[in-house]
Amino acid sequence: MKKQPQITEKTRQKFVEVFCELYSQKPIEKISVQEIANKSGYNRSTFYQYFTDIYELLDSVENDLLNDIKKEMANKELSMHTVQDTLYCLDKREHLLVLNALLGDYGSARFLKRLKKEITLDQLELNVPQNHSLTPYFIEFYLTTSLSLFRLWLQRQKDLSSEEFFKIVENLYSRGITPYFKE
Secondary structure: OOOOHHHHHHHHHHHHHHHHHHHOOOOHHHOOHHHHHHHHOOOHHHHHHHOOOHHHHHHHHHHHHHHHHHHHHHHOOOOOEOHHHHHHHHOOHHHHHHHHHHOOOOOOHHHHHHHHHHOOHHHEOOOOOOOOOOHHHHHHHHHHHHHHHHHHHHHOOOOOOHHHHHHHHHHHHHHOOHHHHOO
């Protein structure tokens, strides 16, 4: 009963795309399997061949993105990475639809938590004191701020080029906002 792999993946991908479009427009609780199936051009029974429910689809979308990030980070030649390296991995055309959904107004805090967990702290080049009582706060500030800026950039439909965006993030960490007021 298995169909050709390329057709199966194309159908699955269509469900993912439609789900992400809907999830970027409304909360997951307002999305129905019927709506996803209709907009995908398939019936509900086809949806259930791929996913048991919308939450499994969400998990699949999150897992696929996190796995892509892991692969890209593993392929980097450096053993240490910055948060910006992770953001570079996210800044890919094929991730845009998924990121707009997961980091959008209706995205879950759970995904942000998972994403921060994937950016393993021992691999990051953070210039923060080690074994200091404030270190967890510094790390949280760094990760949360970077992801929040990335989210804003996506919401503003990448109004800056990738180079400009990554440069401003780097400058904000190294020099703060004061240099921008002098212009």
